[in-house]
Amino acid sequence: MPEQSPLDLPEGDPFGPHNLPYGVFSLPGSPSGDDHRRVGVRLGSHVLDAGAAAHALGSPYASLLAQPTLNPLLASGPQTWSDVRRALTAWVTVPSHQEALRPFFHALADVTLHLPFDVADYVDFYASEHHATNLGRLFRPDSEPLLPNWKHLPVGYHGRAGTVVVSGTDVVRPCGQRKAPSATEPTFGPSVKLDIEAEVGFVVGAPSELGSAVPLSSFRDHVFGLCLLNDWSARDIQPWEYVPLGPFVAKSFATSVSAWVTPLEALDHARVTPPARDVAVLPYLDDSAEDEPGGYDLRISVSLNGEVISEPPFGSMYWTGAQMLTHMTVGGASLRTGDLYGSGTVSGTETHQRGSLIELTWNGTEPLELPTGKRTFLEDGDEITLTAWAPGPDGVRVGLGEVSGRIASARTTD
Ligand SMILES: O=C(O)/C=C/C(=O)CC(=O)CC(=O)O
Numbered sequence: 167m168p169e170q171s172p173l174d175l176p177e178g179d180p181f182g183p184h185n186l187p188y189g190v191f192s193l194p195g196s197p198s199g200d201d202h203r204r205v206g207v208r209l210g211s212h213v214l215d216a217g218a219a220a221h222a223l224g225s226p227y228a229s230l231l232a233q234p235t236l237n238p239l240l241a242s243g244p245q246t247w248s249d250v251r252r253a254l255t256a257w258v259t260v261p262s263h264q265e266a267l268r269p270f271f272h273a274l275a276d277v278t279l280h281l282p283f284d285v286a287d288y289v290d291f292y293a294s295e296h297h298a299t300n301l302g303r304l305f306r307p308d309s310e311p312l313l314p315n316w317k318h319l320p321v322g323y324h325g326r327a328g329t330v331v332v333s334g335t336d337v338v339r340p341c342g343q344r345k346a347p348s349a350t351e352p353t354f355g356p357s358v359k360l361d362i363e364a365e366v367g368f369v370v371g372a373p374s375e376l377g378s379a380v381p382l383s384s385f386r387d388h389v390f391g392l393c394l395l396n397d398w399s400a401r402d403i404q405p406w407e408y409v410p411l412g413p414f415v416a417k418s419f420a421t422s423v424s425a426w427v428t429p430l431e432a433l434d435h436a437r438v439t440p441p442a443r444d445v446a447v448l449p450y451l452d453d454s455a456e457d458e459p460g461g462y463d464l465r466i467s468v469s470l471n472g473e474v475i476s477e478p479p480f481g482s483m484y485w486t487g488a489q490m491l492t493h494m495t496v497g498g499a500s501l502r503t504g505d506l507y508g509s510g511t512v513s514g515t516e517t518h519q520r521g522s523l524i525e526l527t528w529n530g531t532e533p534l535e536l537p538t539g540k541r542t543f544l545e546d547g548d549e550i551t552l553t554a555w556a557p558g559p560d561g562v563r564v565g566l567g568e569v570s571g572r573i574a575s576a577r578t579t580d
């Protein structure tokens with residue numbers, strides 16, 4: 167019997183030709199150096215070696231795709247993104263290409279997936295009203311949960327690009343300094359409140375000029391696509407160190423991203439109007455006259471050791487990706503290819519929609535009851551996986567892949 171073609175997908179496969187996310191892979195046995203990495207496009211449970219396929223088909227995009235990272239494609243800009251996607255769609259849907267493409271498909275189970283792009287700057291926002299309200303209650307119980315600025319601008323901080331890692335990378339429990347409110351002196355040691363943050367990452371492709379702001383309407387000229395992101399956070403280190411400049415050691419030891427970047431064009435059916443804003447914003451952030459709604463209806467699922475513990479709805483985010491981008495550049499900051507910005511933890515209104523353990527367990531006071539026992543924060547060996555899907559054309563889902571990471575024990579010297 168002939169082997170089934172990678173192009174024969176089960177009906178409704180979330181990684182069908184309507185999706186075509188990009189990643190970077192290497193083949194088994196190849197050294198881990200850059201030379202052996204190549205851009206791949208996911209189709210079902212296979213990855214297409216996009217550069218080799220382009221070369222074989224005589225495509226003008228061969229040199230853009232035969233690369234060890236997505237950066238050249240990201241830098242090529244929105245017209246080329248569309249053109250390449252159109253070409254790929256034709257390759258995987260036109261039956262006459264089937265035989266020519268077959269050698270360039272590899273089973274996902276047989277390849278190693280790498281960080282898909284070289285991360286330039288990394289920023290993390292705080293765009294969920296429900297998350298910000300919960301964290302405000304937990305960290306600042308004597309104040310209003312939302313600080314006065316929260317509904318006037320998307321609050322964010324600059325993170326550490328060099329510690330962004332691809333899904334599947336172990337996360338070493340961080341050590342740091344902490345002081346409980348009741349303690350008189352700070353102490354040092356491995357975090358005892360290691361947490362997750364379920365987020366969506368925005369991947370910047372086309373750069374912008376230093377000194378000019380990027381308006382809301384230019385979001386799609388710069389942002390190439392979305393990934394899943396887990397902003398690992400040490401909740402015992404964070405409250406002691408964050409005043410007044412923001413998170414530092416507590417959130418800079420590892421941030422995991424999915425191996426697949428889903429182009430915005432694959433998510434057009436998922437666009438939704440964000441929740442009603444009850445405070446008027448300044449004109450540069452006012453999206454009421456934009457042509458398209460700025461939200462994305464992504465349904466995230468968080469599992470701990472295989473048990474689903476939360477289902478955060480990305481469509482509930484107060485601030486949109488365009489507003490975050492515009493605010494980030496309003497002072498004239500330039501964008502670089504490979505910039506990554508996180509949405510901030512995605513939490514919905516309901517308890518089972520909270521995107522972090524500090525919220526799900528109310529800072530450890532209400533443990534989760536799991537088949538493997540009670541859990542407040544993460545223990546060594548725990549594995550966290552975020553997955554997500556979005557509505558696509560004709561009721562078919564668009565899969566966003568997964569981001570997972572396992573906790574390795576702290577590296578202490580004593
Ligand atoms: O409210 C605080 O002081 C802290 C908030 C967070 O830890 C959240 C954060 O990193 C941004 C986010 O993911 O929403």
Ligand SMILES: [Ca+2]
Binds near residue numbers: 291363397508510511
């Ligand atoms: Ca975060």
Ligand SMILES: [Mg+2]
Binds near residue numbers: 325418
């Ligand atoms: Mg981080």
